[in-house]
Amino acid sequence: MKEQDLVAGALVDQASMAELLRMIEPYVFQTAYYLTGSKMDGEDVAQDALWKICRSLHQFKGDSSFRTWVYSVVLNTYRDAARKKRRVTVPLEDTYVDHAPSVEETVATRSRLDDLRREIMKLNTEDREIFVLRHLQQLSYSEVAATMEVTEAHVRSRLYRTRQKLKHMLYGGE
Structure with missing residues (x-):
């Protein structure tokens, strides 16, 4: 199924939402990890980003690719978390x-x-x-x-x- 079909379906169907989340989850977690440098902080950012994606999926208008929109949500979530922490985490794992x-x-x-x-x-x-x-x-x-x-x-x-x-x-x- 195409991304756009999944996005449209996810707005009305939980199964489509679950499939969409399964599809984007790996690169959401990977991006969050790379940005934070920490597995634990990356997981927190990724989970928050996935939650925000679910809540604001109706705001995706298709002006950019869905993937670009997802990365924007991850970046903004990371920035919010970084502002709250006000410190840089150095990865140990x-x-x-x-x-x-x-x-x-x-x-x-x-x-x-x-x-x-x-x-x-x-x-x-x-x-x-x-x-x-x-x-x-x-x-x-x-x-x-x-x-x-x-x-x-x-x-x-x-x-x-x-x-x-x-x-x-x-x-x-x-």
Whole structure:
């Protein structure tokens, strides 16, 4: 079933709403985790976002893609939670694939991923949001721009500067 059909059905039918939530749940949780850097905080943000999506689904007008609208709800929920907390959470848990070829390579990869995750969490909120949506959620530049309510040029510019910052933070200007 198409997203638009599910959205229309979800407004009148609980089974369609459940199917719609099952469809979007993975990327809602993943985005929330990437933004918060913490599994526990990510789950809280994701659950709040899913609840808001259910409550405000009737407000989706189709001006953007449904996926873009969902990401906007997740971002706004994250921003609300961050304002309440007024602190940055550094992740303690690992989320790695278990099929590393050797112990040495696994340690090196985990170390690089930990370094990258740590540096991403040091970015200001807007840079982190744009980076997560573009590189971790693989949204197009236009989808990121629509989600963030900025221009595509702004997204490209911020991403360029963010990549440069991360490169400098990780490699010391190499």
